[in-house]
Amino acid sequence: MNKRDLxxxxxxxxxxxxxxxxxxxxxxxAYLLEVIKGNRTFVYFxxxxxxxxxxxxxxxxxxxxxxxxxxxxxxxxFGFAIPWGFMLFTATNNLxxxxxxxxxxxxxxxxxxxxxxxxxxxxxxxxxxxxxxxxISEGLDKEAVVTAEIQILLLxxxxxxxVIIAKMGAAINEEKLxxxxxxxxxxxxxxxxVMSVSGELTKGIEQIxxxxxxxxxxxxxxxxxxxxxxxxxxxxSDSVQTQIVMTGEIKESLDEVNSFTDAxxxxxxxTDTAIRQGNSNMENLEHEVEKSVKFSGEAASELQALxxxxxxxxxxxxxxxxxxxxxxxxxxxxxxxxARAGEAGRGFSxxxxxxxxxxxxxxxxxxxxxxxxxxxxxKLLDVDRAIKAFIEGSQRQHAATIETxxxxxxxxSDTESIKTNAQGLSKAVVKLTKANKTIVEAVQNISAVIxxxxxxxxxxxxxxxxxxxxxxxxMKILDQLNKQAASLK
Numbered sequence: 001m002n003k004r005d006l007x008x009x010x011x012x013x014x015x016x017x018x019x020x021x022x023x024x025x026x027x028x029x030a031y032l033l034e035v036i037k038g039n040r041t042f043v044y045f046x047x048x049x050x051x052x053x054x055x056x057x058x059x060x061x062x063x064x065x066x067x068x069x070x071x072x073x074x075x076x077x078f079g080f081a082i083p084w085g086f087m088l089f090t091a092t093n094n095l096x097x098x099x100x101x102x103x104x105x106x107x108x109x110x111x112x113x114x115x116x117x118x119x120x121x122x123x124x125x126x127x128x129x130x131x132x133x134x135x136i137s138e139g140l141d142k143e144a145v146v147t148a149e150i151q152i153l154l155l156x157x158x159x160x161x162x163v164i165i166a167k168m169g170a171a172i173n174e175e176k177l178x179x180x181x182x183x184x185x186x187x188x189x190x191x192x193x194v195m196s197v198s199g200e201l202t203k204g205i206e207q208i209x210x211x212x213x214x215x216x217x218x219x220x221x222x223x224x225x226x227x228x229x230x231x232x233x234x235x236x237s238d239s240v241q242t243q244i245v246m247t248g249e250i251k252e253s254l255d256e257v258n259s260f261t262d263a264x265x266x267x268x269x270x271t272d273t274a275i276r277q278g279n280s281n282m283e284n285l286e287h288e289v290e291k292s293v294k295f296s297g298e299a300a301s302e303l304q305a306l307x308x309x310x311x312x313x314x315x316x317x318x319x320x321x322x323x324x325x326x327x328x329x330x331x332x333x334x335x336x337x338x339a340r341a342g343e344a345g346r347g348f349s350x351x352x353x354x355x356x357x358x359x360x361x362x363x364x365x366x367x368x369x370x371x372x373x374x375x376x377x378x379k380l381l382d383v384d385r386a387i388k389a390f391i392e393g394s395q396r397q398h399a400a401t402i403e404t405x406x407x408x409x410x411x412x413s414d415t416e417s418i419k420t421n422a423q424g425l426s427k428a429v430v431k432l433t434k435a436n437k438t439i440v441e442a443v444q445n446i447s448a449v450i451x452x453x454x455x456x457x458x459x460x461x462x463x464x465x466x467x468x469x470x471x472x473x474x475m476k477i478l479d480q481l482n483k484q485a486a487s488l489k
Contacts, residue, residue, distance in 0.1 A: 012109045013072045019106030020076045024052040055079025088130040116166035120159025127155045317366045324362040331356035
């Protein structure tokens with residue numbers, strides 16, 4: 001007997017034993033009252049008590065044993081039938097037979113057709129035997145015959161109905177058992193399908209899990225790359241902003257250089273005019289050497305004017321040197337910024353180099369002019385001494401005048417060269433200004449592009465973070481599905 005059948009039998013036994021114990025308990029109390037009333041002796045009560053409770057005790061003991069549990073119902077049947085027959089044969093009231101009806105109902109708990117038939121036969125045989133015994137020993141009047149007929153018929157019908165009910169219960173149980181078996185087979189098929197589907201589901205989940213892990217790793221790499229892009233674009237944006245500021249400073253410096261070159265050109269033009277005037281004066285001086293004594297006062301005045309002019313020339317030269325130095329410094333800064341700009345600043349570097357060369361040439365020319373002015377000062381001193389010693393050195397004065405005329409020619413030539421270089425410098429500054437403007441526009445475009453890239457990189461980074469969160473959620477869901485599929489197995 002399997003566990004399920006054994007558990008079912010245990011429940012049936014408990015119900016039958018409960019009804020059995022209750023019935024014999026009530027009968028025991030009834031006969032105890034009869035003893036008290038004096039209708040029955042104590043010996044009769046004791047015999048009846050032992051006939052009922054000894055089998056009941058045995059039945060309760062057998063209920064505790066799994067091997068004997070199946071025999072409990074027969075102990076109940078005969079354990080009650082024997083004392084009931086004793087009471088029925090010795091009863092002074094025919095209603096004692098009704099006790100059997102209660103046990104018949106209680107034994108229906110087993111829903112066993114064979115056992116129900118055995119129960120009906122046992123109780124009906126005892127009942128019919130008691131009626132026959134009474135009829136033989138005491139005789140039956142008309143009223144007793146009617147009672148006997150009712151007693152026999154009632155117990156017979158109860159036995160038959162008990163068998164019918166047990167048969168019907170067995171049929172219903174068998175039908176239900178068949179349905180249960182069919183459902184079991186159907187359930188087994190469904191379980192096989194579930195197992196197959198769960199296996200495929202597990203494989204699919206494992207494949208998806210592997211792909212999701214790869215996707216998670218890819219999203220992590222994307223987030224890291226976008227974070228680096230974000231940092232790089234931020235640094236590039238800062239560099240571009242710094243470049244814009246530097247190009248603005250370069251523009252201001254170029255404007256200053258342009259202003260200085262204009263001033264240099266103006267000063268050189270004035271210097272050239274002064275030199276030409278001095279050259280003309282020296283030529284006149286050469287022709288008027290003989291008249292120099294008469295006009296010594298005027299010559300001294302002219303020499304003083306010439307000395308003032310040389311001082312002015314020195315100031316102009318100093319200004320040119322200052323501008324040239326600033327131009328060199330500006331060219332150096334421009335070269336540095338061009339190097340930072342990379343490929344975009346290559347043309348700007350060439351212009352910066354030309355500016356540097358022009359500045360060097362300007363410094364060289366101003367040095368030569370300075371030397372020439374120094375020579376002029378010396379010669380002016382000589383002229384001054386010559387005028388003062390006109391009488392002793394007229395010849396030397398004449399020679400000095402010739403040399404002075406040559407020196408003025410050299411100064412004029414150098415001044416023309418400086419003027420040409422200054423004009424070239426002015427043109428170079430203009431080109432440099434245009435190039436700087438182009439660089440500014442390019443840098444501004446780069447800045448706009450970088451800002452757009454930074455914005456897109458930020459959006460991409462946020463999207464990647466959201467996708468990473470989604471992937472994590474999917475991984476958790478897949479883990480749950482995998483556990484559920486494993487639990488189905």
